[in-house]
Amino acid sequence: MTNPLAVLQSPARYVQGRGATDHLGQELAQVGITGPVLILSSAAPLRILSRTWSETLGKANIEFSVETFSGECSPDEIDRVTAAGKAANVTAIIGVGGGKVLDTSRAVADALGVAAVNCPTVASSDAPCSALSVLYQDDDEFLEYRFYKSNPQLVLVDSSVIARAPTRLLVSGIGDALATWWEADTVRRSASENQLHGQPTKTGTALAHLCYQLLKENATAAVAASNLNVVTPALENIIEANTLLSGLGFESGGLAAAHSVHNGLTTQSKTRDFLHGEKVSFGLVTQFVLEDRSTQDFDEILSLATAVGLPVTLAQVGLKKPTAGQIHHIAERTVAPGETIHHEPFKVSATDVADSIWAADAIGREWLMSRENSH
Ligand SMILES: [Zn+2]
Structure with a gap:
C-alpha cells in the first residue's frame, strides 16, 4: 500500500567550500562527535589530506585512526573496516573519497550503530547526502538499493579537492x-x-x-x-x-x-x-x-x-x-x-x-x- 504521509529526510549538517577540510575537527564537534573516529580513505586523498586531518582533529582533541580503502565495496571490506572500528571503539566513521568509499563507510557506520560522516572528493553523483547505497555485483551490474536508518550526520565537501578531480x-x-x-x-x-x-x-x-x-x-x-x-x-x-x-x-x-x-x-x-x-x-x-x-x-x-x-x-x-x-x-x-x-x-x-x-x-x-x- 502506498504511504499517504509526506516525508523529507536530509543530512543533519552540510558544509561546503574551499579548504573545508581545515574545519573538519570543529565541524565534527558541532554535531556532537567527540571521537575516537575512524577515517576510511582511498589512497589519493590520504596523501593530500592526512596532514590537514592531524591538524584539524588535533585542535579539536579528536582521536583518530585511518584505514586505506581496498577499492571495492564488498562484504569482506565492510567486515574488515567494521572490525577495525570496533577495536578502536569509534563513535563515527568518516568516509573520504568517491562513491564506493562512502558507500562502504556508511555500511560500516550502520553495522556499528555509530555516526556516518561523508567527505566526498568528487562531485560525481548524488549519493553522499542520501541514506541509501547503490549496490552492484562484482561485474558492475546493478544489484539493489540498500537503505539505512538515517542520512549522514555530517557531509563536508572541500571544493578545492573537488576542483582537482577529473x-x-x-x-x-x-x-x-x-x-x-x-x-x-x-x-x-x-x-x-x-x-x-x-x-x-x-x-x-x-x-x-x-x-x-x-x-x-x-x-x-x-x-x-x-x-x-x-x-x-x-x-x-x-x-x-x-x-x-x-x-x-x-x-x-x-x-x-x-x-x-x-x-x-x-x-x-x-x-x-x-x-x-x-x-x-x-x-x-x-x-x-x-x-x-x-x-x-x-x-x-x-x-x-x-x-x-x-x-x-x-x-x-x-x-x-x-x-x-x-x-x-x-x-x-x-x-x-x-x-x-x-x-x-x-x-x-x-x-x-x-x-x-x-x-x-x-x-x-x-x-x-x-x-x-x-x-
Ligand atoms: Zn543517480
Whole structure:
C-alpha cells in the first residue's frame, strides 16, 4: 500500500567550500562527535589530506585512526573496516573519497550503530547526502538499493579537492543531477512514492527544481573551471547542485524512468566503462520519449547535456551496434518489479521501453548531427 504521509529526510549538517577540510575537527564537534573516529580513505586523498586531518582533529582533541580503502565495496571490506572500528571503539566513521568509499563507510557506520560522516572528493553523483547505497555485483551490474536508518550526520565537501578531480566525474554528476528534477516532477504528477517510501513534500520537489535551475545557469562554466582545477562561484554552485540538491531531490522528490533505464543498461558489459550519471543522461532522453515531452523540453535537456559532453545516444554509452535482443534484455530489466519506472503516471511494458530506447537513440543522433552541420 502506498504511504499517504509526506516525508523529507536530509543530512543533519552540510558544509561546503574551499579548504573545508581545515574545519573538519570543529565541524565534527558541532554535531556532537567527540571521537575516537575512524577515517576510511582511498589512497589519493590520504596523501593530500592526512596532514590537514592531524591538524584539524588535533585542535579539536579528536582521536583518530585511518584505514586505506581496498577499492571495492564488498562484504569482506565492510567486515574488515567494521572490525577495525570496533577495536578502536569509534563513535563515527568518516568516509573520504568517491562513491564506493562512502558507500562502504556508511555500511560500516550502520553495522556499528555509530555516526556516518561523508567527505566526498568528487562531485560525481548524488549519493553522499542520501541514506541509501547503490549496490552492484562484482561485474558492475546493478544489484539493489540498500537503505539505512538515517542520512549522514555530517557531509563536508572541500571544493578545492573537488576542483582537482577529473572533469569527467563532475560531468557525470551533472548527468545524475540533470535527471533529478524531471524524475521528481513525474513522481509528483503521478502521486507515487519518493525514495523514502512516502509522498514527496513540496520542499523536496522544489529542491529538485532548484537543482535544475543551477545546472542550466552554471554547468558549462563549472566544467571550464574544473578543467583548470580552479574554484569559481559556478563550480561551487554545481557542487551544491550535484551533491546536496540532487541528493535531497532524488531521495525526497523521487525517481522515475531515467534511473530504471540506467539499471537496464548495466546488464550490458559494453556499458561498464561508462559512469552512473552518463548512463542516467541517456536514460533521461528515453524517459522524455516515454512521456511524450514537448520539443522545447527535448531541446533544453539535449543542449544542456551535449554542451558538457554527456551521452545522448546508445553509441555514447558503449552500445555501437546493439541487437534487438540486447535492447529487449535492457528493457526487461528496466521494468523489473520494484523499479522506479513504475512511478510513471501510466503503465509501462518492456516493449514500450525498447521502442523508446530506439527512438531516444535516433533523436540523440539527429541532435548531434545537426550540431555538427551548424559548425
Ligand atoms: Zn543517480
